[in-house]
Amino acid sequence: EAGVTQFPSHSVIEKGQTVTLRCDPISGHDNLYWYRRVMGKEIKFLLHFVKESKQDESGMPNNRFLAERTGGTYSTLKVQPAELEDSGVYFCASSQDGTTGRPQFFGPGTRLTVL
């Protein structure tokens, strides 16, 4: 069974540009999460989809970040315009259901560098 996949693995952009990250969850997983690790800090939650609906977007840092999951399959996270502090590793995770106790399985991450 394929795991969570993310594209691209790395992205280097200049401040002010736009970047779109993609995540394909494990097949059949309705719950999809985005997380981010900024250098020197812990991994932090960004948002949670259940199918195509945003269940919780309390972790989104500001309105420069837009996440979508049209059709309830893959998800995209767009950063527009990117700022220096957006640099970090963006992880996507999925789980079979959203109940507590269910582990989440992570993708390899997208390493974003904003210059």
Next chain:
Amino acid sequence: RKEVEQDPGPFNVPEGATVAFNCTYSNSASQSFFWYRQDCRKEPKLLMSVYSSGNEDGRFTAQLNRASQYISLLIRDSKLSDSATYLCVVSLVNQAGTALIFGKGTTLSVSS
């Protein structure tokens, strides 16, 4: 105060050693507890869930003390391949969902 606190280490131990990691969490409403392992520049991978009764998986033993809001991980007979960062992770269910809350991780280095 951080929501999940861990000793960052590094813990440097020889092969065969026993090593213990501790973690505390601040939200008493936390309901699920996990240890994840993260290798350098890789994604976090689930090592084990942690249950109130304590649980063991081979050389790994996890304990949870809800009264003290404390979680531990014990690794016996350390192997070179155990070298990694160990992340203490909790989750709670609220109206919004089931986000995971991570500690910064404890780095383990096992040497021959």
